[in-house]
Amino acid sequence: MGKTIETDVVIIGAGPAGAGASFFLSKYGIRHIIIDKARFPRDKVCGDACSGKTALVINRANEEWLSEILNTPAEYTPSWGIKFVAPNGKSLDIPFSPHRTPETKAPGFTVTRMVFDNFLFQKINSTYNTVYENATVSNITRATDKVSVDVTTADGSEVRINAPVIIGADGDKSIVRKTFVNSGENPKAYAVGLRAYYKGVTGMHPDNFIELHFLPEVLPGYLWIFPLPNGMANVGVGLLSEIVRDKKINLREQMLHAIKTNPDISPRFANATLVDKIQGWGLPLAMDRQPLSGDRYILCGDAASLVDPFSGEGIGNALYSGMLAAMAIKEIAPERDYSSSILRKAYDDVVYKRLGDEFRISATLQRLSKYPWLFNYVVNKAYKSQSLRDTISCMFTDMDLREQLSKPSFYLKILFNK
Numbered sequence: 001m002g003k004t005i006e007t008d009v010v011i012i013g014a015g016p017a018g019a020g021a022s023f024f025l026s027k028y029g030i031r032h033i034i035i036d037k038a039r040f041p042r043d044k045v046c047g048d049a050c051s052g053k054t055a056l057v058i059n060r061a062n063e064e065w066l067s068e069i070l071n072t073p074a075e076y077t078p079s080w081g082i083k084f085v086a087p088n089g090k091s092l093d094i095p096f097s098p099h100r101t102p103e104t105k106a107p108g109f110t111v112t113r114m115v116f117d118n119f120l121f122q123k124i125n126s127t128y129n130t131v132y133e134n135a136t137v138s139n140i141t142r143a144t145d146k147v148s149v150d151v152t153t154a155d156g157s158e159v160r161i162n163a164p165v166i167i168g169a170d171g172d173k174s175i176v177r178k179t180f181v182n183s184g185e186n187p188k189a190y191a192v193g194l195r196a197y198y199k200g201v202t203g204m205h206p207d208n209f210i211e212l213h214f215l216p217e218v219l220p221g222y223l224w225i226f227p228l229p230n231g232m233a234n235v236g237v238g239l240l241s242e243i244v245r246d247k248k249i250n251l252r253e254q255m256l257h258a259i260k261t262n263p264d265i266s267p268r269f270a271n272a273t274l275v276d277k278i279q280g281w282g283l284p285l286a287m288d289r290q291p292l293s294g295d296r297y298i299l300c301g302d303a304a305s306l307v308d309p310f311s312g313e314g315i316g317n318a319l320y321s322g323m324l325a326a327m328a329i330k331e332i333a334p335e336r337d338y339s340s341s342i343l344r345k346a347y348d349d350v351v352y353k354r355l356g357d358e359f360r361i362s363a364t365l366q367r368l369s370k371y372p373w374l375f376n377y378v379v380n381k382a383y384k385s386q387s388l389r390d391t392i393s394c395m396f397t398d399m400d401l402r403e404q405l406s407k408p409s410f411y412l413k414i415l416f417n418k
């Protein structure tokens, strides 16, 4: 082994979770090293839709960054709402900001991960940080006073990095998780998704609504069409891996079949061309509470299974959990006690306090969305009722309202038109 480097925190992974942790560690003046096996810019299979939570963390990291994003229309498409298409084909347009003024900023945006993750990567502050890109982690070991990470750097040299604590922000196949957590993947809390880039899809909403098509053949998952700049669209399909396996569903065939034959979808692809090869990746879902940290390690983003079980959103939760990991480390740093009980209080409890309700509601919605009749029913009712549409619209910003969606009383109320 070559040289040994001592630092305060080592982060594995420089995607949204790792970049988010780094932004806030730098804010707090905490030295750290980030290691990523890729060289940036790099791709990540994703739907490319960023929600208000992404915007919130970016804004907290630096108030100018969001304007930079929204002022670059060649790369970012502002999104003002969501279109739900029920299994019976009926659709419902739900604006995120029903009372918007010219000053209102778009609540969400779409951007390829190639562009967005590179944007985040370039914002990592080198005053407190050293980045090893294109570097391979060969071993992670834990002693009573430190974690050691052995790395082969891009130039082939071997480095050992010692730190009192490690952040695993290395995605779905996390090596940090594999090293410290002994549980395998839970098929009930795991989805698989495919992504395809198309050029020339027509019929997009003028305000770039993202579209979720709850086709009967992929419930409780959905097919999505998300507009991107330059006439491009991110098109994909995602479904629980347990269902894919049990029903032997070929997701690729399902997606291409819908694009070719679905009466609402296929005309929009009449002149569209597939631009890249169709690629798949996993989504580890936040179905139930599970440990997110242990002695001397913290997991963030996909490594911690923090993808929203209903929407599949994981970018915002990755950035958010990265921020919370940095806050926990700042709180603990004076005592340097990175034992599991301290980290559980400073990190796990805070993550679940802030995001736990959202996860619980989304898990219930995911379970409910396997019933096509319920979906059709709500969309039919909302189609006819402006007040119900307004209620659903507010649910995107108001968690208390969103909770109603997961309760039987909500459906009884709309049954009796109350």
Ligand SMILES: Cc1cc2nc3c(=O)[nH]c(=O)nc-3n(C[C@H](O)[C@H](O)[C@H](O)COP(=O)(O)OP(=O)(O)OC[C@H]3O[C@@H](n4cnc5c(N)ncnc54)[C@H](O)[C@@H]3O)c2cc1C
Pocket (backbone or CB within 6 Å): 012, 013, 014, 015, 016, 017, 018, 035, 036, 037, 038, 044, 045, 046, 047, 048, 049, 050, 051, 135, 136, 137, 169, 170, 171, 172, 173, 174, 175, 192, 193, 194, 195, 236, 238, 280, 281, 282, 283, 300, 301, 302, 303, 307, 312, 313, 314, 315, 316, 318
């Ligand atoms: C098909 C699909 C569609 C999706 N659509 C959306 C969507 O529209 N909106 C949304 O918000 N979320 C979506 N998600 C989820 C989202 O992509 C993830 O939740 C998000 O990327 C998690 O960020 P992360 O930083 O935790 O992990 P990643 O983005 O996976 O980043 C992990 C980083 O760690 C690095 N790394 C991995 N292993 C190592 C190692 N051994 N050594 C060093 N570095 C390593 C990788 O190179 C990578 O840069 C989708 C996911 C899929 C699969």
